[in-house]
Amino acid sequence: MNTYYLTTAIAYPNGEPHIGHAYEYIATDVMARFKRLDGFDVRYLTGTDEHGQKMQQTAIQEGVTPMELATRNAAVFQEMDDEVLNISYDRFIRTTDADHHASSQEIWRRMEANGDIYLDTYAGWYSVRDERFFADEETQVNEQGVRIATETGTEVTWTEEESYFFRLSSYADKLLAHYKANPDFIAPQTRANEVFRFVEGGLEDLSISRTSFDWGIPVPEPTNPELATDKDHVMYVWVDALTNYITGAGFPDAQSELKRYWPADLHVIGKDISRFHCIFWPAFLMSAGIELPKRVMIHGFLNNEGEKMSKSVGNVVHPADWADRYGLDTVRFFLLREFPFGSDGSYSHDGVLRRKNADLSNNLGNLTQRSLSMVYKNLDAKVPEPGELTDQDQKVLADAAALMDTWRTHFEVQDFYRALGAAWKVLDDTNAYFADQQPWVLRKTDEARMKTVLWVTLEIVRRVALLVQPVMPESATKLLDALGVEASADAGKTNASGQGPRSYAAWDTQLAPGTAIDKPTAVFPRHEEE
RNA sequence: GGCUGUGUAGCUCAGUUGGUGAGAGCGCACGACUCAUAAUCGUGAGGUCGGCGGUUCGAAUCCGCCCACAGCUACCA
Numbered sequence: 199m200n201t202y203y204l205t206t207a208i209a210y211p212n213g214e215p216h217i218g219h220a221y222e223y224i225a226t227d228v229m230a231r232f233k234r235l236d237g238f239d240v241r242y243l244t245g246t247d248e249h250g251q252k253m254q255q256t257a258i259q260e261g262v263t264p265m266e267l268a269t270r271n272a273a274v275f276q277e278m279d280d281e282v283l284n285i286s287y288d289r290f291i292r293t294t295d296a297d298h299h300a301s302s303q304e305i306w307r308r309m310e311a312n313g314d315i316y317l318d319t320y321a322g323w324y325s326v327r328d329e330r331f332f333a334d335e336e337t338q339v340n341e342q343g344v345r346i347a348t349e350t351g352t353e354v355t356w357t358e359e360e361s362y363f364f365r366l367s368s369y370a371d372k373l374l375a376h377y378k379a380n381p382d383f384i385a386p387q388t389r390a391n392e393v394f395r396f397v398e399g400g401l402e403d404l405s406i407s408r409t410s411f412d413w414g415i416p417v418p419e420p421t422n423p424e425l426a427t428d429k430d431h432v433m434y435v436w437v438d439a440l441t442n443y444i445t446g447a448g449f450p451d452a453q454s455e456l457k458r459y460w461p462a463d464l465h466v467i468g469k470d471i472s473r474f475h476c477i478f479w480p481a482f483l484m485s486a487g488i489e490l491p492k493r494v495m496i497h498g499f500l501n502n503e504g505e506k507m508s509k510s511v512g513n514v515v516h517p518a519d520w521a522d523r524y525g526l527d528t529v530r531f532f533l534l535r536e537f538p539f540g541s542d543g544s545y546s547h548d549g550v551l552r553r554k555n556a557d558l559s560n561n562l563g564n565l566t567q568r569s570l571s572m573v574y575k576n577l578d579a580k581v582p583e584p585g586e587l588t589d590q591d592q593k594v595l596a597d598a599a600a601l602m603d604t605w606r607t608h609f610e611v612q613d614f615y616r617a618l619g620a621a622w623k624v625l626d627d628t629n630a631y632f633a634d635q636q637p638w639v640l641r642k643t644d645e646a647r648m649k650t651v652l653w654v655t656l657e658i659v660r661r662v663a664l665l666v667q668p669v670m671p672e673s674a675t676k677l678l679d680a681l682g683v684e685a686s687a688d689a690g691k692t693n694a695s696g697q698g699p700r701s702y703a704a705w706d707t708q709l710a711p712g713t714a715i716d717k718p719t720a721v722f723p724r725h726e727e728e
Numbered sequence: 729g730g731c732u733g734u735g736u737a738g739c740u741c742a743g744u745u746g747g748u749g750a751g752a753g754c755g756c757a758c759g760a761c762u763c764a765u766a767a768u769c770g771u772g773a774g775g776u777c778g779g780c781g782g783u784u785c786g787a788a789u790c791c792g793c794c795c796a797c798a799g800c801u802a803c804c805a
Contacts, residue, residue, distance in 0.1 A: 212803050322803085333804070372758060391732050392800045399731095405803060408793095435805070473802065525759040537740080542798085551742090552754060560767055568764035575763085614754085619742095622753085629768060652763095720765050 199696075202238040203459035204230055205443050207467045207475075208247040208291065211254045211271035215278050218468070218544075220499050220517035223278075224530050225497060225539060225614065226466045227285045231668035232609050234286075236702045239693055241459045243446035244279065245291035246272040250435035251330050253679025254413035262497055264413045268294055282518045283465065284671060286691040291442050293415075301445035302438045303418040308486035309428060310420060314365040317425050320405040324357035325350065330410065331357075360429055362407040362417060364437075369481040370401045376480060384476050385611060386540035389469060389496040392475045401539045404478065407431035414438065440479045444488065462491040466612075472496050487548035495612045498542035500533075515545075524725065527670035528554045534669060535622075536612040553727050558673075560652040561625050562662065563722030566677060570718035572648075576641055581656060581682065582649035583711035591654045594631045598624050598658040601665055618669070621662055628658050657709045658683060664700060678722045 206226045209219055223244060230242040248268035257267040261618050272292050291298065298701035311317055322331040332347045337354050339345050374397055377383055377390070384390035384681035407417050413430030441449075443462055448454025467475050475494045483490050499506075501603050502513040520529045532553045537543035573582065587595070601621055608617035632655055639654035640648035678700055679685070686698025697703055 212805085218748080250805065320803085330756040330804080333802085361772090388733055388799075395731060396800075396802075399801080401801075433730080434803075439805085440741070469799080471805080472800095474805095477802090526730085552739095555765095555767095556754065559765060564765055566764095566768050568768080570764095572763050626753085632763085632769095636761085636763085638761090640762080667741075717763095722765080724765055724767085 199237070199239040199345050201459050201463075202230075202233040202240045203447060203462045204233075204240070204242055204466065205446065205462060206244040207471060208245045208439060208442055209275050210250070210252070211246045211248060211268060211275060212252050215275050215517065216245050217515040217517055217520065219275070220278070220283055220520075220529075221500055222466055222468060222497060223283055223285050223287075225612070226464075227283070227287075228530070228534060228614060228668045229464065229466070229609065229612060230286055231671065231695070233606070234693055234695045235667060235688045235700075236606070236697040240288075241446070241456070242287045243289050243291055243443065244285070245289070245442060246275055246293065247435065247439040248272065248292055248294045249414040249432070249438055251408070251411050251413070254411050255330070257413075263295065268292070278517060282521050282526070283305070283530075284691075288496070289446055291446050293438055293442055295445070298438070298442060298445040299415050302415045302433060302441045303451040304489070305441050305444070305482065305486045306437065306490075306695040307418055307421070307432065309482060311423065312423065312487070314368070314485040314571045315362050315406070315425065316365070317427060318363050319358040319359060319362075321352035321358045322582070323347070323603075324359075324410075324656075325352045325354045327352040343504055359409055360427060360431075361405045361409070362425070362431060363403045364406045364482070366401045366404045366478070366481055369484060370397050370483055373397050373477060373480060374402075376484075376490065380492075383490075383610070384472070384494050386495070386496065389472050389540075393472060396473065397477060400542075400557045401477070404434075406434040406437050408434060426508040436474050436478060437482065440474060440482065443479075443491070444483075448449075450507075452525065461721065463493065464682065465491055465494045467494060467496055469496050469498060495540070495635065497539055498537075501542060502546070503513075512665040520550075523552060523727075524550055527673040528558060531558065531618075531670055535618045539612050551725055554722075557622060557718075558722040559724045562659075562677075562721060563620065565625060565629055565655065566659050566663075566680065567718055567720055568632065569637075569652055569659065570680060570715060572637055573652055573656070574715060574718055577649065577652070579715050579717075581709055581711050581713040581715065582652040582653050584653040587654070590631060591650060594624075594628055594658060595654060596599065597627060598661045599706070601661060605640070605665060614669070618666075621665060621727075624658065625662060626673045628655060631655070634652065651712065653709065655680045660709050661705070664702070664705065667700070671677035673721055680718055680721065681709060681714065682715050683709070 204226060206222050230240050234240045253268060254264050257264040260267060273720045279287060324331050324339045332354055335349055337345050338348050345354050346352060377394060385428055409429045409431055412432055415438045417433055419432040420426055444460060447460035448456030465475055480490050532550050534552060536549060563627050601624060605617045635651040637648045637651045660681050660683060663674050667674040667689040675689050686697045686700040687695035695701055699707060
């Protein structure tokens with residue numbers, strides 16, 4: 199069976215999850231469910247990135263240990279995945295997991311064995327009060343002429359500390375060659391361009407350890423005596439964070455049954471961390487002699503009515519609030535249907551409402567309801583037997599049948615926006631077809647023809663319902679229930695979804711005449727709110 | 729400043745390698761129908777395709793300049 203391994207970025211759990219996190223998890227979930235329904239052996243990894251100075255500082259402020267803080271906050275993310283978003287991850291990895299420690303130390307050893315790690319000093323703006331370094335742009339010179347950290351207002355001084363470095367500089371050409379040979383490695387193109395230009399400008403070696411704090415994975419004992427030191431180093435968090443992707447595939451256990459998943463097919467990330475995934479990560483892997491992931495898909499940020507989401511503006515949306523207000527499936531649908539994945543998006547209450555009422559209630563929901571109602575009331579609640587198909591029947595059926603290939607093509611590049619657009623075009627046409635055929639008139643004049651029209655319509659609804667299971671698992675399941683399609687698996691939640699009447703393998707298994715249906719009820723009620 | 733993009737109907741956007749009179753969805757107006765979730769179907773509104781200039785028989789689509797907006801320009805994550 200073909201494997202498909204995909205990941206989200208792991209969240210830094212020093213704050214609460216917001217709709218931006220949810221966006222990434224949902225999109226990745228949709229991709230994972232799609233592949234499972236399409237018969238792939240899928241593994242979906244998500245989790246939390248728990249080390250680093252900020253976690254340690256936050257813990258100190260709150261009077262708990264870093265581990266306690268991490269455990270508490272990781273649980274918040276995991277609960278959101280489980281109880282709010284219905285995310286079908288296969289493992290929720292925490293960078294504090296024991297196997298991840300082993301994995302991170304092993305990739306470090308391999309990079310070292312390849313001669314890419316050396317000991318030197320790292321210089322930067324250091325705040326004694328905050329006990330941390332600040333990047334140049336995180337500092338400013340105040341009115342007294344003293345350089346301070348913008349965030350905390352404390353004085354910073356130019357300081358050097360011992361650090362291990364990674365020879366990133368020697369990987370620029372190799373990276374460029376890889377980008378050129380693998381044009382789909384980074385998407386969308388505009389993000390890829392940014393990465394190319396950055397690398398073309400030359401790369402500096404990267405400081406990959408810290409001695410100024412200890413909340414991290416210890417650097418393993420060096421084998422090369424020149425690297426020996428009496429200081430305690432922990433890994434720079436990005437070394438450990440990125441490595442989660444191979445830990446999730448069983449690294450370094452050569453016997454692991456998870457090994458079949460590497461190289462990953464897809465890393466889904468936000469645009470703020472493209473450099474780490476498109477430059478540092480492949481360089482680390484090259485150094486360690488590990489295959490590179492096949493693709494990094496970079497999504498955009500969500501704006502609230504065109505404005506950046508921020509705590510100070512007070513327009514931060516909590517996923518649970520949205521799910522409660524509109525329904526989870528509506529939220530999932532909206533986020534993928536409203537704007538292209540890879541572009542920034544803007545959401546608003548009116549926008550969600552329009553999508554919900556127009557696309558879900560009026561279009562898909564009502565098409566289902568009007569056709570099922572006629573069957574229920576006039577045809578003894580049994581799926582009718584179609585007669586000879588007219589050109590019009592065949593046209594709409596063929597358009598619906600073509601959606602599977604269209605979706606596969608678009609999903610290959612995570613173009614959920616166009617995939618959904620194509621499906622809704624078919625639904626638009628089907629509503630027009632239904633109105634044009636006027637089955638309510640045929641009821642009195644030509645019952646056989648009415649049966650054909652109703653069967654054609656229901657068959658198209660079946661295909662669309664089957665198709666949209668990854669996007670709206672709950673609602674699609676209700677639609678398939680209403681059509682009397684025999685249940686199989688779980689709408690893409692597990693690999694069991696790859697076969698049976700609700701898998702994509704059943705794409706051409708048409709709706710069986712004679713199937714009993716229940717009294718239809720609205721699957722997508724219009725939005726009601728005071 | 730440099731680099732990369734974007735700028736098309738009220739809104740969100742499509743528009744292959746330049747070619748019949750510039751499109752879709754939503755929203756809006758009017759009309760039709762009544763199977764259906766006050767849903768659906770049809771018609772329409774007539775937008776200098778950011779601006780100027782150029783190439784061409786012909787450009788939203790190529791070239792140049794300009795304007796506006798966004799992103800990137802490394803080690804907090």
